[in-house]
Amino acid sequence: MTPRPAELEDLLRHLGPQVLGVLVRRGDDFAAAEDAVQEAMVEAFRRWPEGLPDEPRAWLVTVASRKYLDIVRSEVARRRREERFHDEPEPGATEQADDTLLLLFLSCHPALSPASAVALTLRAVGGLTTRQVAEAYLVPEATMAQRISRAKRTISGERLTQPGDLRTVLHVLYLIFNEGYGGEVDLAAEAIRLTRQLAAGSDEPEVQGLLALMLLHHARRASRRTPAGELVPLAEQDRSLWDTALIAEGVDLLQLALARDRLGEYQAQAAIAALHADARSAEETDWTQVLEWYDELTRLTDSPVVALNRAVAVGEADGPLAGLRALAAVDPGVPRHAAVAAYLHERAGDLVEARDLYAVAARAATSAAERDHLTRQAARLHAAGT
Incomplete structure (x- = not known):
């Protein structure tokens, strides 16, 4: 052949x-x-x-x-x-x-920084070239080569005698997934592929939970941007573009994981994503259940990002003023804090404060697409005469 x-x-x-x-x-x-x-x-x-x-x-x-x-x-x-x-x-x-799965554990060794573990995982387990990994992360190839070399030196002498830290592996896979798409490599698809391998060789419900979470998020991918590349908020997305097959697979995996009665943070996050996927429109979202799952997630992790997202859920379930009260307990330094505050103030009718906060959030945005979206929100309220 x-x-x-x-x-x-x-x-x-x-x-x-x-x-x-x-x-x-x-x-x-x-x-x-x-x-x-x-x-x-x-x-x-x-x-x-x-x-x-x-x-x-x-x-x-x-x-x-x-x-x-x-x-x-x-x-x-x-x-x-x-x-x-x-x-x-x-x-x-x-x-x-x-031995791919054990190799995955070694590449995600706790001694490595998250950035190094991601790079080494994509090279050693994902089979990507150094150039492909560099392009996906928008860094020079030489920089990525040095990062991978340092990672290999760090774990030199380690042996594949037993599985490593599953929590670290799941964290690295989720980091890869959240990078989305870059260069010629679709990192979200690559993360799903690697997580499928891990799920096939593991009976841990959190692995199934992470895979379900990835599939449910990935199912909405086609609706997240306009043809011009502008961000589309969840409430405004065209739900007819969502991949129903991926949603069904994600929900099935989530149900299997939850049936094990060993709840973890990825399962809770997947449950929230499933509730969004189940709603035929933004108005039909069951925000009471979403908030209940955020309460579960808060008990599982002290993440300030979870607290920020919970404030949004409080605002949707109990009203924007309740959401602002919940937001007051969140560290203002958390990324997107100003954007959430702007949204809740707009919902509460305080349009001048919302306009100013959208502008603040735009200046703090970490991506051009997010900055442009927030700038448009500020301009919209400014044009409305606020």
Whole structure:
């Protein structure tokens, strides 16, 4: 079989993390093993267009093992390491075990900063190139290469002997998901793909909760921006554009997770997203239930962002003045605090204060799309004569 270039790239992106997992599970140093796998993939790019081997993954494991030995022999501790790795590993049962999930835990090691864990996860587990990761995060390739190298050095010597911190893994996957889309890589879709793998190998309800949350948010993606790229608030989104298949899958996953009776913050967030997805219009949103779930979420986490969003729910369920009272207890330094205050003041009829707060929020916005949206809100109230 002679694969087309795109097919070959997809195949190697799929196999690369599995091969790396095999080498690291055997005890190979992560940094050197990752370099060896990259070299093996380069050789595959050169050879496989002439025809795929009978067992592509076993071929990659064999070649990567040879590359790894070459790397080890070039280091100062040559003799000690050559004694350990003298015989080339023969393809066998180990190559058939998918170690991708354990590799994911290692890439999300608690010793790494969130930014480093995200970069290493996308490179080692997602199979993305350094260039693709750099483009997705809008940084120079050299900067991303340094970040990945530092991450590999940090976890050098760690072994895949047991699963790591699931909470850290879920946090990293959610960070990737929230980056959305950048460059040629759809990070939201990539996060969903990795979380599906994790869910397939885990019986933890929070994993299902996170996957449900991602699917429910992703289902609304087509409605979040106008053709010109302007932000569209949830209340104004065209709900006919929502992906009902993703919503149904997300709700099913959420129900399975909640049935385990081990509530976690991702399940609570997914429940809130499901209530929004269930409403046929913004006016039909069951804000009382939304607020109840925010109360549950508040008991699970002391996040100021949760407190901010809860204030919005209070304003919708009990009126804008109640929402402003709830907002008064939230740190004003929390991102989007001024935007929420502007919205609640507008709902309460204080349009002058709302206009000024929209302007303040626009100056503090972290993205051009959000800044432009808030600027338009301020201009709208200004034009209305406030």
